[in-house]
Amino acid sequence: MVKEQSLDNLWLAQALFDLNGVQFGNFTVSESAVSSPVFVNPKVLISNPLALRVASKLMQQEISLAQSLRRPRVHPFNVVAGVPVGGLLLATAYSLETNTPLIYARIRPEGTGQRGIEGRYTPGDTALIIDDLITRGGSVLETAALLEEHGLKVKDVIVLIDREHGATERLRQHGYNLISILKLDVMLNHYMSRGLISEETYRVCSEYLQSKRAELRQS
Ligand SMILES: O=P(O)(O)OC[C@H]1O[C@H](OP(=O)(O)OP(=O)(O)O)[C@H](O)[C@@H]1O
């Protein structure tokens, strides 16, 4: 079971690479990912419906497994909340696969939409937050705050990719549990072992991730 799951996870890492969703260079994507040698864009999954479905099934599998433990690691939830835009694409796929109602938090007014929650819910409902990728967790925390402002409960968050820039610890400090399907270093190991990236690229990315871990230990 564990073996099958890790094989599927790597299948998804491969699909992301094949869809050109993993790029190498020098990217400043956010305050917490300055001069990153790697950038991942999970939104490319929408170009391959099979890959999008696999992503949603992997999340389902992970959640069922976590809920079936003697001490469940994921609380029961009534709705899923996708973090726009990337997380909302995945949450929509998850909602369709599992028949779970979907909502999303609109942090800022946009077009005719006010700041608030789109989709139906009842105050007191528990929302599982879904995002495609997490760096420092700011987007998830902003979403959780808005959901809670509207009377929803948030306990668990699931993401497809964790860049391992301290989000687990940061979310835990706010009382949220983070689950991820793929970690960036696992993806990089896969690309290196398949000869998809050079040893030099692997080394530069690994050093970057290690420097991020060292920064976190010092903060
Ligand atoms: O953990 P964080 O430091 O908040 O970073 C991760 C967030 O950044 C990306 O979204 P982005 O803001 O690029 O928006 P998009 O999904 O609309 O592309 C990603 O989808 C996460 O939501």
Ligand SMILES: O=C(O)c1cc(=O)[nH]c(=O)[nH]1
């Ligand atoms: O830190 C981010 O915002 C970020 C990093 C990354 O690799 N991909 C992405 O979409 N956002």
